[in-house]
Amino acid sequence: MEIFCTINVLTAFESLLNKSMNFLKKLNGSGSISNQYLCLDLIRRTLMPLFDPDSGLLIVSGNGESVIDCFEVNSSEPFLSQVSHCLTDLSTRGVALVPKLALDVSCCEVLRLLQLTDNFIVPISYQVPRKDFHADLYPDTVGHTPAMTAEDWWKGENKQVLTSQRSEASSSSSPLSTPSSSADPSRSPSSTSGLSSGFLPSPSQSSRAIHSMLGPSSKFRHIQGAVLHRDTHITNLRGLHLTTPGECDGFCANGQRVAVPLAIAGGQIAWVYTLFKMGNLAKTTGDDAKIRVWQIPKGGLTETLTEPECVLRGHTEKIYSIKFHPHASSLLASSSYDLTVRLWNLETGEEVKRLSGHQDQIFGMAWSPDGKLLATVCKDGKVRLYDPRKSTLPIQEGPGPEGHRGARVVWVCDGKYLLVSGFDSRSERQLYLFSAESLASGSVASVPADVSPSTLIPFYDPDTSVLILTGKGDTRVYTYEIVPEAPYFMECSSFHSSEPHKGLCFLPKTECDVRDVEVARAVRLGKTTIEPVAFRVPRVKKEFFQDDVFPETAVWWEASLTAAAWLSGSNGQHRKISLRPKDMTPVSEAPKEAPVKKYLPSSVYLEEKTDEQKKEELLSAMVAKLGNREDPLPQASYEGVDEDEWVSEELTTHTHTPQMIHDTL
Numbered sequence: 001m002e003i004f005c006t007i008n009v010l011t012a013f014e015s016l017l018n019k020s021m022n023f024l025k026k027l028n029g030s031g032s033i034s035n036q037y038l039c040l041d042l043i044r045r046t047l048m049p050l051f052d053p054d055s056g057l058l059i060v061s062g063n064g065e066s067v068i069d070c071f072e073v074n075s076s077e078p079f080l081s082q083v084s085h086c087l088t089d090l091s092t093r094g095v096a097l098v099p100k101l102a103l104d105v106s107c108c109e110v111l112r113l114l115q116l117t118d119n120f121i122v123p124i125s126y127q128v129p130r131k132d133f134h135a136d137l138y139p140d141t142v143g144h145t146p147a148m149t150a151e152d153w154w155k156g157e158n159k160q161v162l163t164s165q166r167s168e169a170s171s172s173s174s175p176l177s178t179p180s181s182s183a184d185p186s187r188s189p190s191s192t193s194g195l196s197s198g199f200l201p202s203p204s205q206s207s208r209a210i211h212s213m214l215g216p217s218s219k220f221r222h223i224q225g226a227v228l229h230r231d232t233h234i235t236n237l238r239g240l241h242l243t244t245p246g247e248c249d250g251f252c253a254n255g256q257r258v259a260v261p262l263a264i265a266g267g268q269i270a271w272v273y274t275l276f277k278m279g280n281l282a283k284t285t286g287d288d289a290k291i292r293v294w295q296i297p298k299g300g301l302t303e304t305l306t307e308p309e310c311v312l313r314g315h316t317e318k319i320y321s322i323k324f325h326p327h328a329s330s331l332l333a334s335s336s337y338d339l340t341v342r343l344w345n346l347e348t349g350e351e352v353k354r355l356s357g358h359q360d361q362i363f364g365m366a367w368s369p370d371g372k373l374l375a376t377v378c379k380d381g382k383v384r385l386y387d388p389r390k391s392t393l394p395i396q397e398g399p400g401p402e403g404h405r406g407a408r409v410v411w412v413c414d415g416k417y418l419l420v421s422g423f424d425s426r427s428e429r430q431l432y433l434f435s436a437e438s439l440a441s442g443s444v445a446s447v448p449a450d451v452s453p454s455t456l457i458p459f460y461d462p463d464t465s466v467l468i469l470t471g472k473g474d475t476r477v478y479t480y481e482i483v484p485e486a487p488y489f490m491e492c493s494s495f496h497s498s499e500p501h502k503g504l505c506f507l508p509k510t511e512c513d514v515r516d517v518e519v520a521r522a523v524r525l526g527k528t529t530i531e532p533v534a535f536r537v538p539r540v541k542k543e544f545f546q547d548d549v550f551p552e553t554a555v556w557w558e559a560s561l562t563a564a565a566w567l568s569g570s571n572g573q574h575r576k577i578s579l580r581p582k583d584m585t586p587v588s589e590a591p592k593e594a595p596v597k598k599y600l601p602s603s604v605y606l607e608e609k610t611d612e613q614k615k616e617e618l619l620s621a622m623v624a625k626l627g628n629r630e631d632p633l634p635q636a637s638y639e640g641v642d643e644d645e646w647v648s649e650e651l652t653t654h655t656h657t658p659q660m661i662h663d664t665l
Helices: 002-029 150-154 166-173 203-214 563-567 602-606 611-626 658-664
Strands: 047-052 057-062 067-073 080-087 094-097 109-116 121-127 196-199 224-227 257-262 269-274 281-285 290-295 310-313 319-324 331-336 341-345 350-355 362-367 374-378 382-386 396-399 408-412 417-423 429-435 443-448 457-461 466-470 476-482 489-491 503-506 518-525 530-536
Touching: 047 094, 047 109, 057 094, 057 109, 067 109, 257 518, 290 319, 319 362, 331 362, 331 563, 341 563, 374 408, 374 417, 408 457, 417 457, 443 489, 457 503, 457 518, 466 503, 466 518
Parallel strands: 362 408
Antiparallel strands: 047 057, 057 067, 067 080, 094 109, 109 121, 121 196, 224 530, 257 269, 281 290, 290 310, 319 331, 331 341, 341 350, 362 374, 374 382, 382 396, 408 417, 417 429, 429 443, 457 466, 466 476, 476 489, 503 518, 518 530
């Protein structure tokens, strides 16, 4: 099969080259080259062309794109005319044409394309909407019998591969094809007009079939992202800093306020906007290696604050990342260009720990869910794990992303794994999964994203195991469900915004509208606006609380112990709350609907029977239906079950195919 496919590709490109040369010779009668050209799109990826010499159709797709174009190559102007523009759900990693002898001519299928994505192989069918077999669509095609041996070719012989009629081949090889007596080798330029393309047999059916064939699929695979109503937007923002460095996440929010960077002299300063309620703490960093902390009163600001509550001094170079401890109040970790990570007690304003061991810039860091460990990803190509209360050196380290453009790290699967978003050696964005118990063994799984200069910034929801990623300047938001066993990454639907965003920050789970099955709520920063974005799971019974996607959630925005208690060896645990409204019943407790009785049509029983058999079966069925009134039914001897709970024995074969029922009768 590999040799056959290779011969097909070479033949296709040879035919395309010959046709192109003939077109050039016919131009202006002198072989001069015309100035006409075709502009497909402003894409940066390599185009992968596939040509079918029988139909003259050219398939063009870009690596990493979700668009597949089909053109008809003509011998006269216009030399290329677009026939189909197919939009796919997933990005293309490769394309290949199915051999012509495998096509279904009964539905006028002239091409079948196989699209390779990150996780699936998706068939796409190109069909001409006609009722019957048309010979003009199927000229004699190249067969699979070689015309000569390699030795003959080396001796200088040239022979063409024998052709076969598509109708005859399909009648013997494809049970779905309709045979025809002959095929006309001629093809008019307009013979493929009205060509349509689509997934086989439909996008949803094909996806389900592929999912069942390749493994488990996520229940969040159809998650939908949508920008909320304009009334909830913050608009007309002025003076935003639009060129933040790569190690910056763009902006931050806590469900009460959102802080955005401003382009003001004297360094990057955060300006706090009110979202819904009042907050109590803001922090900023500058180029002077200092961390400034302001305390915002519960009632909100009544005057401009010019002096911070405290200033943390200790780093010797620019600070680019700060992370609050998930459990201990007033405990902050910061990383700097001085290659150190420092822990601060905001209550005393002092440095309490200094972690070392990094050989280059620290791209990102993250606390473990239990607050015991701190993970970092570094430009030196290492992922490190620290236990700050026991050692200032890493307790584990292993190979990380090879690229040096940036990276982020987040804990997933109850702290058992580390998810790192970074770049590979070819500067393509990649996602890596590491076991927290054995970083030295490398990543246990990885999945490519796309090609983009910005680092994917991850958000992980521990309640649903859903990972949401996007980069600054992107228009696409990726969604995965992360599972602790193969395949580890289960890709879900992506959210596409109308224009590039400067950042995406997620709010506490209490901001989600659980009545609309909203599993995540984010705010999106644009050039002049801040827009809320809701991520919903489509469900039918929305009148019930979907407790399978809304378990009790941890109140991570509240501290469970003090910084001093954590430093002395204590560990905290967040309290959990239920998101279920009091007036909603859990879907797990919803009353079960009565089963619907399905009766098979009489044609099933009467199919392929002689007249005598039909009469006998009808008579038997009538007698069985009337029955002997004096004999009690079998279910009458059972107690405690209502009559409508029983299904007649003759109706239990509704899940069988007609052929199975015929064999039984």
